[in-house]
Amino acid sequence: MNVNLPNPLLEAKAVAKHFGGVKALRDVSLTIRRGEIYGLIGPNGAGKTTFFNCMTGLYVPDGGGFTFDGAPLIADAPDKAAARGIARTFQNIRLFGNMTALENVMVGRHVRTKAGVLGAMFQNAATKAEEAAIRQKAIDLLHYVRIEERAGDLARNLSYGDQRRLEIARALATDPKLLCLDEPAAGMNATETEQLRDLIDGIRRDGTTILLIEHDVKLVMGLCDRVAVLDYGALVIEDVPAVVQKDQRVIEAYLGA
Template sequence: MTQANINQDARSMPDLLLVASKLSKRFGGLQALSDVSFSICKGDIYGLIGPNGAGKTTLFNVLTSLYVPESGTCNFMGHQLTRLKPHEIAIVGIARTFQNIRLFGSLSAIENVMIGRHIRTRAGVWGAITRNKSTRSEEAAVEQRAHELLEYVGIAHRANDVASSLPYGDQRRLEIARALATDPTLLALDEPAAGMNASETVVLRRLIEKIRNDGVTVLLIEHDMKLVMGLCNRVLVLEYGKVLAEGRPAEVQRNPKVIEAYLGAGSAEVAVGVSA
């Protein structure tokens, strides 16, 4: 995708939410990303797939300012993400989860979600010290919102349980609830189905669809090809840090380059159930 294509997309799609152009990232002698360009529209469930080592998580980390790219730009609702710090990324409206669950294991489920919510609060150090009426009211609202989000993801009955004691699937949903507590416009999920059984994955799919239907755009890294192809409306395929293909799931599945990347030269088709 050229810069001209990106600019044309921006003019032709009024609901364009994020535009990445020629993002590149190197670690020593390893070129992790090379001129990666793509765009996401409001209301998308946008899939990011590729073989192991393709650069998917590196791209996520660039988008959320954990890594600074050597070159390229990423515009999100008028904000140049490559100029922001990680906490500023959350403020402008992007929240993410991680491939490896990063909960506060010794805190309760509701406390984990409340921590995520505090990015939208106004009480400062003085309010915390004086415990004035405004601060108390705000904290009550934070706790109420945390309860609502636990209900939303289906684990309200575990609100007071220590996060580390929750079943694996519930921990994944708790991490999503904490991300939603920041009121994101774009929710970036890094392999949310990893380690889940079939029934847990079905529940996850319904949750992601509900999140999108409620107005939050989703960017999804996932190895479960059945989930990606059945859930996403557009898919970006990376290989060795470069864009291999981009388009609707059916188009991507039929792309000879994608077939070769996943199944090797000479393979005729990508099976829906193939795992990256």
């Protein structure tokens, strides 16, 4: 296991979580470096999403903890995790269905803006300027994920692939240091997956570190700098894709199956 990697962004130390008798995570320790695409794979029920939820503050771990960007992450505070710079998408897309695509991304700016009720009521210059900046940033992000022509449509009426993109745009609106994608390619066809691959690669090139949970082994191995494999809640291996692919335990647990 890599202990002292240079330039770590997120360090998980012996994270444990159990639901009743089920040990969903058994002392998982891993390190994500700045600027990399880090893959997290494993069979269904291996604990990938549980790990995700612990990290983003939706679950409180039963043991261990996270260090993010040089300071510990406080458990059970998703809004604070987002403020610190962790953004996420969900395995089963969670958009604000009755709001337009543009509004969805504009909500994403919430954590980086500060206008209050009084500002909204009196529409002072600072509030107006901030509102204009929010709108512009949201339009830019819709453009970035290439769904700008759907800006005025309700999120629920977007196609599946566009919804995935919108969720990524909303996450990017929070100016994340670490973008966590939970099975973004699930349910996508080959063309859509290819486009998603380009999008993720582009986001990384623009300076955001990415944690990718994915079932599509080809996508993960082609895209990620390093990959961690979870099985029965325990970390099997954490290494570059070439090594992971040849590891006997991984082949038994996952790839060969």
